[in-house]
Amino acid sequence: MKKGGRGGFALALRIIATALLCLGLSLATTATAQPANDPAPLSFTDNAEETRFHALVAELRCVMCQNQSLADSNAQIAHDLRREVLALMRQGKTDPQIKDFLVARYGEFVLYRPQMESKTWLLWFGPALVLLAGGFALARAIRARGAPAQAQAARNDEDQEW
Incomplete structure (x- = not known):
């Protein structure tokens, strides 16, 4: 009889250890997850800059999300690209120059309206x-x-x- 009692105790210890391992793994994955929204929102110098920015990011596609614009996407890369677009605007780049820069980096996919070319x-x-x-x-x-x-x-x- 004693032998069966010890087997039950060992089984209970294994179940508890497995549960603790699963709990630890789930906490570890949530700790490394990306934040749901941008930690520091963008600030604009004036309304013209903000209007231009919103018009531009609405014409650009998020490279991670298949069918969302940079303005709509919550992916971390979209946050990074929005910051990069704003930085390029502040460097004095025109909208076509910014689009050309992003096309050179990510390909024609980044444009919602690809350019008219033979291909x-x-x-x-x-x-x-x-x-x-x-x-x-x-x-x-x-x-x-x-x-x-x-x-x-x-x-x-x-x-x-x-």
Whole structure:
């Protein structure tokens, strides 16, 4: 009987040790997590700078978030890029220069509206081409369905006596 009692005690110790290990690991991961929002909000010198900044970050895509602008994203890299955009603005860079800098660093993906180039023609005109091809296919299908019915109606008219 004593032997079974010791086994139960060892099992209870293992369960407690596992629970403490899980608790320690969960506390360790939350301690290293990034803050949910920017610790120090950006400050602007005037309303014109703030307006220009907000217009610019609305046109730039967060490189981590697939479909969010820099203005909308809460990712840490978005916070860093917003600070970098503001620093570039204060260095006297124009909006196209800032966009060129970010494109050189992160690629065309960072722009919500990519530039019109030979390699982006499909991106710009592809939807219109697909729409035209679909309309053409639909018109042909409707004509093909209508042709047998028109032929049958013509035959019925010929067979009918007046």
